[in-house]
Amino acid sequence: MNKPVRSFEDLDVFQRSYRISLEVHRESLRFPKIEQWALGDQVRRASKSIPANIAEGFGKQNVSQGEFKRFLLMAQGSADEMRVWCRYCFDLGYIDETIWKRWRDEYQELARMLNGLRSKSGRSASDRRKHSSVDP
Numbered sequence: 593m594n595k596p597v598r599s600f601e602d603l604d605v606f607q608r609s610y611r612i613s614l615e616v617h618r619e620s621l622r623f624p625k626i627e628q629w630a631l632g633d634q635v636r637r638a639s640k641s642i643p644a645n646i647a648e649g650f651g652k653q654n655v656s657q658g659e660f661k662r663f664l665l666m667a668q669g670s671a672d673e674m675r676v677w678c679r680y681c682f683d684l685g686y687i688d689e690t691i692w693k694r695w696r697d698e699y700q701e702l703a704r705m706l707n708g709l710r711s712k713s714g715r716s717a718s719d720r721r722k723h724s725s726v727d728p
Contacts, residue, residue: 600650605705606643609667612698613639616674623686631684635677641670642702657713664710671703 600606616639620632649663675696682692 600643600647603646603650603709605702605709606646606650608698608705609639609642609646609671609702612695612702613643616695619687619691620681623681627684627686631677631680631686635674635681638670638673638677642667642674645670646706653713661710661713664706664713668703668706668710671699671706674699 617636620635623632645663645667649660653660678692678695681687
């Protein structure tokens with residue numbers, strides 16, 4: 593049985609995006625000095641924007657379901673963006689292949705999760721039943 597969602601912190605997608613953003617932040621601090629204000633800063637900002645947009649959108653959903661969806665879409669875009677930055681980090685030799693593949697796969701999964709949450713968001717219970725039922 594699913595636990596009720598009372599806060600953005602209850603969302604699996606928030607928890608996963610927050611966890612990987614911490615990992616990205618820590619790892620990026622090991623990049624060469626020349627990259628600290630370029631690629632390092634970019635990956636730190638893009639990775640943190642995912643959980644931040646989830647939280648901000650969650651807080652606005654009581655006023656507007658459309659705003660929540662908009663913030664989820666921005667988070668999804670940032671997850672896709674992170675896949676590009678991860679490739680740069682790997683190709684430039686700042687992260688190894690194991691980290692690159694883990695980050696790439698995690699950001700792909702986060703984008704999938706965000707898309708699913710956005711699709712479900714705002715539907716009424718009867719509408720959700722209609723879309724999930726299977727006709728015999």
